[in-house]
Amino acid sequence: xxxxxxxxxxxxxxxxxxxxxxxxxxxxxxxxxxxxxxxxxxxxxxxxxxxxxxxxxxxxxxxxxxxxxxxxxxxxxxx
Numbered sequence: 001x002x003x004x005x006x007x008x009x010x011x012x013x014x015x016x017x018x019x020x021x022x023x024x025x026x027x028x029x030x031x032x033x034x035x036x037x038x039x040x041x042x043x044x045x046x047x048x049x050x051x052x053x054x055x056x057x058x059x060x061x062x063x064x065x066x067x068x069x070x071x072x073x074x075x076x077x078x079x
Contacts, residue, residue, distance in 0.1 A: 047075060
């Protein structure tokens with residue numbers, strides 16, 4: 001299971017701030033998320049962290065292990 005934490009607008013669009021998914025990689029996770037969140041990612045308005053590391057700094061296809069944590073952080077967010 002992968003724990004996904006959605007913050008700010010991402011949480012509002014998902015309808016939850018924390019949820020668990022049985023997925024093997026980042027692509028399979030995004031196939032389950034609302035279109036609005038996928039569009040945020042496509043437009044560069046979403047920073048994605050996997051176990052605290054920014055997704056763009058991780059090389060190759062991101063495969064998940066049990067108990068990994070994914071955080072969805074909109075670029076525009078309150079402080």
